[in-house]
Amino acid sequence: MTDRKNRLLLLHEATGAGWNTLKKIYTIDPSFSLPFVLSPASLSKELAIPLKKASSLIHFLQKEKGKRTVQYYLDRNIMIMTPFDSMYPRRLFHMHDPPWVLYIKGQTDILKKSSFLAVVGTRQPTSYGLQAMEMLLPPIIKRRTVIISGLAKGVDTRAHQLAMSNQGYTIAVCGSGFNYMYPRENLAFSRIISQSHLLVSEYPPHTPPAKWQFPMRNRIISSLSDAVFVIEAGAKSGSLITASQALEQGRDVYALPGPIDSKVSAGTNKLIQDGARPILHPDDLL
Numbered sequence: 224m225t226d227r228k229n230r231l232l233l234l235h236e237a238t239g240a241g242w243n244t245l246k247k248i249y250t251i252d253p254s255f256s257l258p259f260v261l262s263p264a265s266l267s268k269e270l271a272i273p274l275k276k277a278s279s280l281i282h283f284l285q286k287e288k289g290k291r292t293v294q295y296y297l298d299r300n301i302m303i304m305t306p307f308d309s310m311y312p313r314r315l316f317h318m319h320d321p322p323w324v325l326y327i328k329g330q331t332d333i334l335k336k337s338s339f340l341a342v343v344g345t346r347q348p349t350s351y352g353l354q355a356m357e358m359l360l361p362p363i364i365k366r367r368t369v370i371i372s373g374l375a376k377g378v379d380t381r382a383h384q385l386a387m388s389n390q391g392y393t394i395a396v397c398g399s400g401f402n403y404m405y406p407r408e409n410l411a412f413s414r415i416i417s418q419s420h421l422l423v424s425e426y427p428p429h430t431p432p433a434k435w436q437f438p439m440r441n442r443i444i445s446s447l448s449d450a451v452f453v454i455e456a457g458a459k460s461g462s463l464i465t466a467s468q469a470l471e472q473g474r475d476v477y478a479l480p481g482p483i484d485s486k487v488s489a490g491t492n493k494l495i496q497d498g499a500r501p502i503l504h505p506d507d508l509l
Contacts, residue, residue, distance in 0.1 A: 225293065227254050227255055227307070228293055228303065228305055229292045229293055230254070230256065230259060231245070231255050231305055231307075231323060231324065232291065232292065232293060232303055232305075232324055233284060233287060233291060234248065234255060234258065234280075234284070234323075235427075236291060237283045237284060237287075238279065239276050239279055240280055242320050242323065244270065244272065245323050247270045247271075247272075248270065251269060251270075257269065257270075258281060258284055259284060261281075263277045263278040264277070266280070266281060296326070296428075299428075300328060300417075301326050301327065301328055301401065302326075302327045302328070302331060303325070303326065303327075304324070304325040304327055305323060305324055305325075306321060306323065310331060310334065311325070312334055312447060314339075314446055314447055314448075315443065315446050315447065317446050317472045317473060318442055318443075318446045318468075318471075318472055320442075321446075322425035322443065324425065325423060325424070325425055326400070326423070326424045326426070326427065326428065327421065327422065328401065328417035328421070329416065329418065329419070329420055329421040329422050330392075330419065330420060330421055331421070333369060333421045334394075334421070336367065336369045336392065337367075338366070338367060338368040338369065338449060339368065339369045339371055339394075339448045340363065340368050340369070340370055340371065340449065340450055340451075340452055340508070341370075341372065341445055341447070341448035341450070341451040341452065341465065341469070342356075342360065342370055342371070342372050342378065342382035342452050342454065343372060343373065343378060343379060343441075343451065343452075343453055343454070343456075343462040343465050344377065344378030344453055344454035344455045344456055344462050344487075345377050345378055345454070345455045345460060345462070345487045346375055346376040346377035346378070346379075347376075347377055347487065348377045348381070348454065348455050348487070349455065349485065349487060351455075351481065351482075352378065352454050352455040352479065352481070352487065353381060355454065355479050356381055356382065356385060357385070358505070359479075359504075359505050359508060360385045360386075360389075360505075360508075361385060361389045361505075362505035362509065363505060363508045363509055364385065364391035365389055365391070366509065367391070367392075368391070368508075369386075369391070369392045369393065369394060370382050370383065370385070370386035370391060370392070370393045371393070371394045371395075371396065371444055371447050371448050372393070372394075372396070372444065373395070373396055373397070373398065373437070373440055373441065373444055374395040374396070374397055374404075374405075374409055374413060374416075375406070376406055376408075376409075378454045378455065378462075379395075380409060380412070382454075383412070383416065383420075386420075387415075387419075387420065392421075393416065393420045393421070394420065394421040394422075394423060394447065395413065395420070395423070396423045396424070396443050396444045396447070397422065397423065397424040397440065398424075398426075398432055398436045398437040398439070398440035399424070399426055399430055399431055399432035399433075399436060400424060400426045400427050400428040400429055400430035400431070401417075401422070401424060401428040402428045402429055403429075403430065403431040403432055405432040423443070425439070425440075425443065438464050441461065441464050441465040441468060442465075442468045444465055445465050445466075445469035445472055445474055446468075446472050446474075448469070448474060449475070450469070450474055450475035450476065450477055451465055451466055451474055451475070451476050451477065452477040452478070452479070452502065452508070453465070453466055453477070453478045453479065453490070453491050453494060453499070454491070455479065455481060455485075455488055455490075456487065456488075456490030456491050456494075457486055457487055457489055457490050458486075458489040458490055460490045462490065463490050463494070466478075466494055466499070475500065476494060476499040477499060477500045477501075477502045477507070477508065478491040478492075478494040478495050478499040478500070478501060478502065479491055479501075479502055480492060480495055480501045480502075480503070
């Protein structure tokens, strides 16, 4: 089992070996041994991928084999979880592309809790949005609901802080590797989360932030949750992507209604217009 996990980990970190390539390998060979024993030409034929890509993949595996292993990360206080581990969150199977590998720091027992709420929103919340969070979130946090967010500026950061200040639990899902925490101003804060709460990423620690990774991160935020609560969001906010993914995954979507002339309430008001549940009181969340 450990050998298969190490093979999957190394394949996951290989350049060009995306989710679909790993799915092809798993379908043919659930032990993930194929790329470690075949020639580039044979691998190219088996996976129906270009020879150049197969050669590059095998070269990476030969060069890095035995270096980045499960134990290598454990020595750096990073736990590796794959879909074949009992601790891997079953909720993630509600998405069509659950991460092959999760890099985790912190208290993994938090994943065993029974109630999870994703809280997302703008990086520039208004005083109204922040006051609403102060009123609505503490009562459910005190009822042991785990708050999940993305460690971004604004609403995300405040959601994590409220969970911690009200003796609750929080999970921060990152859009980059642990060595490149984003935003940088949350580096010290992320270390606190990684010790007493939970820090999660599907990206290897050496992965810097890139724009396309954050929508990918959002699908994990929504899938880990029972419901997604959008505090404030503009008409084209990334938080609306999270809400859309939540609906695809069968999750409930809640939204904070706001003034009709507020740009950061345009997205939430539209969500409500489209059927999201408006949250006016803590009991609406309970």
